[in-house]
Amino acid sequence: MDEAKVFVSDGPIGVTDFADFYATWRDPIRRAIALATGDAAMADEAVDEAMTRALTEWPQIAGYERPEGWVYRVGLNWARGRYRKRRYELLTSLEPDRPGEFDPPDLDVIAAVGSLSVRLREVVIARYYLDWSTADVASALQIPEGTVKSRLSRALAHLARDLGGWS
C-alpha cells in the first residue's frame, strides 16, 4: 500500500478532516474511475458527486474504515448510471499532461482490461491501480472478500487468455 494514500483521522471529525481527505483522495479515485469508465471528464463529475455526498454525510462516512472506498463505490455507481445506455469505451486516446514524461501504456493490456465486464474491471482497477488489498477492495465495494478473489481470478484468467501465454 502506498503510504501517501493512507488517510488517518486523528482529530475531531469536521470540515478540516474532510479537506484532508479530499486533497488526498480526489485525484487517485478520479483516475481510477477514469480507468474503469474510460471517460476522464465523466470521472471528474463522478468523483465530485461522490465527494459531495461524502461531505454531506461526513460525520458518518468518516467513521468508516475506508471512507475512500465508499467514495470509489459511490462514484462508480454514479458513473455506471450515466453509462448504462452505452458500452464503456476504452481509455486509449489520452494525451499526457507532459508529453514524453511517461512511458506509453501497453494498449494491449488496457484493451484487455477494457474488455472485462464492468464488475470485474472495477475490482481490477481497485486492486492493481489503487493498490488496495483484496480485503480493502471488499470493504470498498461492499462485497465479500471471497467474491473479490473470485472476480480477480476470473479477470486474470480472461486477461491471460487475451494477452496470450501469460499465467
Place this chain on the structure above:
Amino acid sequence: MNQLEERIRRELHAAGERIPHSPLPAVGERASEHRPWLPAPVVGIVALVAALVVVGGISMVLLGPADGQPESPAAAATAAEPAVAGDSSVVAGTQPNGSTGPCNASVTRSTMYLGGPPWEGNLAAAGFIFALPDGPSAPDVAGSFVSQAVIGAGCEQQIGISSQSDIGGGRTSVGVEVAPPATTSDLRLVVDVGNAEGVVGVTGVRGATSFEVVTAGEAPALRLAGALPADADRLSVRFRKGDDVWELSLAAGETMVALEVPSGEVDRFPDAEPDWILFTASDRNGNVVDVGGTMIP
C-alpha cells in the same frame, strides 16, 4: 504478485498517469466556472463547504467559492427537473429520471427510477431491485426506495410506515403509505426488504395491481392479473438484464408485456435472463398511481 499481475499493475499506472490533470478549484474560484458541467447541487455543496469553513473559523478554503453566488431556487429546480417519458411505445435507456425537486404540488414526478437511483450509493446489487450498504433499517430502506422513486427526494414527510413484519428468511415486509403531492389518493404499498452479503435492499413491492411474471414462454413476461387504477394512463416496465436496465413504456391497457430487449437495440447480455422487474402506472400528469415489482427466480 505474478508476472501477469505485475504487468497489469504497471500498465494501469502508466495509463493512469496519462489521464489529464484536473486541478482542484482554487480559493475564490467558482466551481461551476471551473467545470461548467458541474451540476447545481454540487455548486450548492461547494458553497456549503465554504460556509462551514467560515463558521468554524478556519481561514483556509480548500473547496469553496468565496464569492460565488448560490444558484437561485428556480435554476436549481430546472437543473434537477426530471426527463419526461416520451410518447413512443418503446423507450430504451437507463438514465434516472425521478424527481429530486422540492416536495410541493408543482413537482413534476415521472416514472420510477431504474432499480433505484444510481447516484445515492445504490448498489443495484444482484438479488435486489434497490440496494444500499448494510446499516439502515428495513423501514428506512423501504422509505428511501419509495421516496426517491415515487415521490421524489425531499418528500419523506409524505411517507408513513403502517406496519412491519418478519416474513422469514431474513426478510421483512414493510407497509408503506405514501401521500404524493398533487395526487388525489394515497398509495399503499408493501415493500419486501432483504439482507445479504453486506447489502440491504428491496426484493419486491406490491401495490393495488396484482401481477405475476410468467417464465414458461420463450422470454419471461409480465402479466397484469388485476386491473390498474382507473386513473392510470401509462405503464412503464423496467427490467434488468446483465448490467443493463431497460424500460418499456406502454399504454395502460396492456396486460401482457414480454421482457425483451426492444428490437433495434443491442442486447449486450443475450445469455442473461432478466433478474428483476419493476412497473409503475402513472396518470396523465405523470404522477405514480401504482407500483409493483419482484425478483425473477
